[in-house]
Amino acid sequence: MTSIPSRESELERIVLAPLRRTSKQFYVVLAGLSLVVLLGAAALANQWRLGLGVTGLNRPVYWGVYITNFVFFIGISHAGTLISAILRVTQAEWRRPITRIAEAITFFALIIGMLQVWIDMGRPERIIFPFIFGRFQSPFLWDFTCVGVYFMSSMLYLYLPLVPDLARLRDRMTDAPRWRHWLYTVMSFGWHGNAEQHRRLEIAIGIMAIVIIPVAVSVHTVVSWIFGMTMQPMWHSTILGPYFVVGAIFSGIAMLFLFMTLLRRAWHLELWIGEKQYNYLGILLLVMSAFWGYFTLAEFLTTGYSTITNETAVFHAKLLGEYAPAFWAMVTANLVIPFAVLMRRQGRKPLGTFIAALSVIIGMWIERFLIVAPSLTRPSLGFMPAVYTPSLTEVAITAGSFALFALLFLLFFKVFPAISVWEVEEGQAVEAVRQKARELAHEGAQPALRS
Amino acid sequence: MTRWGMVIDLDKCVACQSCTAACRMENNTPVAGKNQADMGRTILWNEVLPLANSESPDASEMLIPRPCMHCDDPPCVKVCPVQATYRTDEGVVLINYDRCIGCRFCTVACPFQVRYFNWFEPEWPEALKAHLNPDPEVAPRPRGVVEKCTFCVQRLRKARETAQAEGRPFSATDYVPACVETCTAHARYFGDLDDPNSLVSQLAASPRAFRLQEEMGTKPKVYYLKQG
Amino acid sequence: MAYWFINTPGIGSIIVFAVGISVFIAYLRMLRWIQTTPPDPDPKNETSTSDVDK
Numbered sequence: 001m002t003s004i005p006s007r008e009s010e011l012e013r014i015v016l017a018p019l020r021r022t023s024k025q026f027y028v029v030l031a032g033l034s035l036v037v038l039l040g041a042a043a044l045a046n047q048w049r050l051g052l053g054v055t056g057l058n059r060p061v062y063w064g065v066y067i068t069n070f071v072f073f074i075g076i077s078h079a080g081t082l083i084s085a086i087l088r089v090t091q092a093e094w095r096r097p098i099t100r101i102a103e104a105i106t107f108f109a110l111i112i113g114m115l116q117v118w119i120d121m122g123r124p125e126r127i128i129f130p131f132i133f134g135r136f137q138s139p140f141l142w143d144f145t146c147v148g149v150y151f152m153s154s155m156l157y158l159y160l161p162l163v164p165d166l167a168r169l170r171d172r173m174t175d176a177p178r179w180r181h182w183l184y185t186v187m188s189f190g191w192h193g194n195a196e197q198h199r200r201l202e203i204a205i206g207i208m209a210i211v212i213i214p215v216a217v218s219v220h221t222v223v224s225w226i227f228g229m230t231m232q233p234m235w236h237s238t239i240l241g242p243y244f245v246v247g248a249i250f251s252g253i254a255m256l257f258l259f260m261t262l263l264r265r266a267w268h269l270e271l272w273i274g275e276k277q278y279n280y281l282g283i284l285l286l287v288m289s290a291f292w293g294y295f296t297l298a299e300f301l302t303t304g305y306s307t308i309t310n311e312t313a314v315f316h317a318k319l320l321g322e323y324a325p326a327f328w329a330m331v332t333a334n335l336v337i338p339f340a341v342l343m344r345r346q347g348r349k350p351l352g353t354f355i356a357a358l359s360v361i362i363g364m365w366i367e368r369f370l371i372v373a374p375s376l377t378r379p380s381l382g383f384m385p386a387v388y389t390p391s392l393t394e395v396a397i398t399a400g401s402f403a404l405f406a407l408l409f410l411l412f413f414k415v416f417p418a419i420s421v422w423e424v425e426e427g428q429a430v431e432a433v434r435q436k437a438r439e440l441a442h443e444g445a446q447p448a449l450r451s
Numbered sequence: 452m453t454r455w456g457m458v459i460d461l462d463k464c465v466a467c468q469s470c471t472a473a474c475r476m477e478n479n480t481p482v483a484g485k486n487q488a489d490m491g492r493t494i495l496w497n498e499v500l501p502l503a504n505s506e507s508p509d510a511s512e513m514l515i516p517r518p519c520m521h522c523d524d525p526p527c528v529k530v531c532p533v534q535a536t537y538r539t540d541e542g543v544v545l546i547n548y549d550r551c552i553g554c555r556f557c558t559v560a561c562p563f564q565v566r567y568f569n570w571f572e573p574e575w576p577e578a579l580k581a582h583l584n585p586d587p588e589v590a591p592r593p594r595g596v597v598e599k600c601t602f603c604v605q606r607l608r609k610a611r612e613t614a615q616a617e618g619r620p621f622s623a624t625d626y627v628p629a630c631v632e633t634c635t636a637h638a639r640y641f642g643d644l645d646d647p648n649s650l651v652s653q654l655a656a657s658p659r660a661f662r663l664q665e666e667m668g669t670k671p672k673v674y675y676l677k678q679g
Numbered sequence: 680m681a682y683w684f685i686n687t688p689g690i691g692s693i694i695v696f697a698v699g700i701s702v703f704i705a706y707l708r709m710l711r712w713i714q715t716t717p718p719d720p721d722p723k724n725e726t727s728t729s730d731v732d733k
Contacts, residue, residue: 051594052553053570058491060564062555122553122568122595129552133533134691136684140532140556141691148699156706163713189714197716204709230560231526231667380562381502381517381664386491534688 008172011272011424015417018267019173025266026414033407040400043393044119052122054393061376061388065398066120068369072251073113073405074147074223075244075364079252080106080154081216083281085209094280096427097272100420101263101413102256103158108408109255110151112401119397139229142222150212150219157208159187160201164422167191180415220248232375233310234303243295250288250334251364253281257357259409261350267418275349282348285356289338296331310380317374317385326366333363453623454523454542455602456644456672457631458654459516462679463638466514468499470630470639474518476582477603477629479589481573494567496600497630513678516639518630519544519565519600520663520671527557527566536597542644542672543602551596558597562667566599602641603628623649644672 008016047054057064083102087095118127134141166188174181191197224244227235264273304315318327337359341347347356377386474480474497483493496519501512525544527536535550536557558566573591575583583591588605592598603626610626623643631639642651651674654660659677684690 051569051571053487053492056490057570059493059558059567060491062558062568117554120554122555122597123551126550126552129533129550131692131695133550133688134693134695135532135534135686135688136691136694137686138530138532138556138691140530140554141695144695145698148695149702152699152702152706156710160713189710191714192716192718194716194719196719197713200713200716204713207709226556229530231562232559376559379564380667381500381564384501532691534686 009425011419011428012168012172012421014268014271015419015421016169016172018414019169019176019417022414026410029410030407033403033410036403037400037407040397040403043396043400047119047393047397048124054391056389056391056394058386058388060379061373061386063120063372063376064388065369065390065394066116068365068372069398069401070113070116070120071223071244071368071372072365073109073116073401075220075248075251075368076255077106077109077113077150077154077252078216078220078245078248079109079256080104080157081212082249082252083256083284084157085212085216088205088209089213092280093427093430094276096423097269097419098256098260098277098281099161099423100158100416101260101418103154103161104409104412105252105255105259106154107151107158108405108412109252110147110154111408112405114147114151115404116401139222139225142225146215146219146222150215153208153212153215157205157212160205160208161420161423162416163188163191163201164193164198165417165420167193168421169417183415216248217245220244227371227375231380233308233378233380234314234375235371237299237303239295239299239302243299246288246291246295247364247367250285250292251361253285253288254357254360254364257281257285257353258361261354261357263413263418264350267413269419272419272424278350278353279345279348282342282353282356285353285360286338286342289335289342289360293335296334310378313378313385314375317378318370322387323370323374326370330363330366330370333359334367337363452540452645453643454645454672455521455607456542456642456651456655456674457518457602457628458640458651458660458674458676460638460640460654460676461513461515462676463636464514464516464634465636465638466499466516467635468516469633469635470497470516470518471495471499473629473633474600477584477589477606478601479573479583479591480567480598481569481591482575482579484574487570492570494569494598496565496567496598515663515675516630517563517565517663518628518673519602520563520669520673521600521602523670523672524668526560526562526667526669530556530560532556543604544599545601545604546597546599548592548596548598553595553597555597562664562669563671566597568597569594 055064055066080099080103083095084099084106088099118124121127130140130144134144136142166184169176170181170184170188173184176184221241221244224240228237228240230236260273260277264270300315300319303311304319306312317323338356341352341356346352373388377388379386475495478496480494480496487493497516499514499516502515503512521538521542521544523538523542525536525538528538528544531537532554533550533552534547535552536544536546538544553568555568558564558568569592572594586605588608606628607626611621614621614625623646627641631641640651640654642649644652644655646652654676655674657676660674661677662671662674665671
């Protein structure tokens with residue numbers, strides 16, 4: 001096993017720099033995000049004081065922005081799974097510098113997603129009831145089971161590849177503040193990193209990479225089943241499970257692009273997160289966009305072709321009615337813009353992918369909203385189409401949730417390295433060996449040719 | 452076993468909404484006020500709804516009084532994560548307000564929109580407050596829980612207690628919900644659907660009888676008798 | 680009928696906890712397995728960097 005060299009490599013120097021020095025901009029961003037989080041917290045406190053009436057929800061639109069956020073953030077959490085797990089399983093070398101960022105997105109998005117369920121509850125102090133009186137027939141219980149397992153799995157999956165880096169921080173950053181050195185020491189649990197320990201770690205990571213894929217698929221499937229198990233128009237559909245999973249991976253990759261690009265710039269990681277990552281990940285985003293478009297077409301054509309009154313009422317509300325601007329904005333953001341930008345190789349660069357990813361994130365939030373709200377405005381017992389306009393409280397809490405998500409992410413990477421140092425080193429070693437092998441083969445071939 | 456059910460004769464119903472008012476006084480449903488009502492937050496356990504009459508050639512509207520359907524296969528009960536809502540042995544779907552977590556899964560699962568949510572602390576104008584039903588079983592529900600028509604279970608309990616006090620067996624005709632009692636046009640009937648001799652079971656078998664969204668398969672126990 | 684199994688309040692919670700706790704224990708054991716790797720007897724192969732020159 002490669003032992004840690006006593007002198008810092010360029011990789012280490014660059015990756016660990018943000019952990020050592022804090023720039024002025026960091027404090028500005030920190031203050032800005034904290035302010036938005038506080039604003040959201042104040043709105044939430046007010047909601048808990050007065051009741052859910054401070055939202056724009058009504059009868060029959062009982063679910064709105066909070067449930068949208070829940071679906072959206074749980075969806076975002078699929079970033080880590082796909083990128084990290086699938087690329088690890090398939091041994092894609094270019095994954096090495098971005099897996100940590102992807103795994104962190106998963107973990108924090110899950111926290112924010114779970115928080116939304118609590119925010120949406122009419123009696124938040126009874127949050128413990130499902131854990132005491134839980135009835136397994138309710139799809140909510142399926143969610144608690146799957147999301148709980150996913151939360152633990154993604155935490156471990158983030159933690160395992162972090163351990164060798166933590167040991168390195170423990171040994172390298174002896175000048176760090178005491179609490180941080182203590183944190184590194186405790187979290188690296190006495191890692192000594194001999195060959196056998198590395199072998200065991202690799203086995204564990206390999207197991208987790210495989211385990212986490214079906215767990216992640218189950219999570220967004222049961223999230224969709226909250227809707228699919230009811231008989232509401234355009235919810236009660238068999239496509240909903242896979243449709244949610246595809247959308248989740250789609251929005252997850254977009255979020256990875258967004259955070260990867262921001263962090264790359266702020267932490268100066270251009271040397272490691274480069275052309276390859278943007279190109280390949282850009283192709284992946286494009287593929288998911290196509291998948292999403294296909295699922296959307298399948299869903300909407302099947303519904304729209306039929307004459308089932310309840311279903312077509314929702315269909316028309318979305319395509320031509322009051323939700324039409326949102327619907328067509330979603331189609332533009334999720335299909336037109338990604339294709340226009342990412343089809344060409346020049347588009348799959350940091351700037352292009354950033355624009356496409358931002359567009360997809362906005363588009364996917366709208367998509368989640370268009371699944372939740374329009375169906376409820378056209379109840380099957382049709383008396384009057386209902387109107388739902390989110391209130392300022394909902395806007396503030398949503399903004400606060402997004403800010404908290406970014407804040408957790410930022411603080412995490414202020415304390416932990418953004419790039420998995422040992423994995424990139426391993427990649428460098430692999431590359432060096434390959435290079436050497438090529439040279440040897442070349443040398444070997446030369447005399448053979450001459451003779 | 453008794454299976455409580457209701458029949459509403461739409462030929463007799465004049466859509467006066469006295470059932471709605473009687474229900475409010477009996478069950479202490481809060482007054483939303485104009486602003487909240489405009490947002491669609493009124494709590495009317497027994498609402499008279501305008502529904503498009505798909506069978507009429509001139510696409511007229513029917514006015515349909517709509518209590519809870521008390522489905523025999525209730526979708527709301529299925530989705531409740533904590534069994535705050537449940538179906539009794541006599542087929543009445545009830546809510547345990549001390550258990551409800553306010554997730555509103557049942558409200559979106561109900562195809563009849565019979566379930567209402569307490570968006571704020573319940574409120575009444577002073578004049579109405581003095582007339583709240585003192586029965587503890589219909590004490591105002593706290594904020595953040597779901598409520599709906601119960602077929603006036605408190606009346607059922609009282610009727611049972613009265614029968615017991617008078618030393619006679621309880622009969623299904625001893626009790627009717629407030630809406631049935633108050634109906635000015637005598638358009639509502641209430642009783643035991645499992646008793647083949649009861650008025651409701653005979654009316655429910657009438658060729659005029661239909662149920663709302665029967666195709667959903669939830670087996671509602673509120674029957675309507677077709678207009679005209 | 681096994682309807683009681685999905686209908687009884689509390690059984691769902693037991694399922695959630697049973698799945699959660701067994702997964703948790705499995706993961707903890709996995710971590711413990713990595714942690715308890717015996718270190719190499721040969722100190723040259725150890726990666727402790729206490730000799731880092733600052």
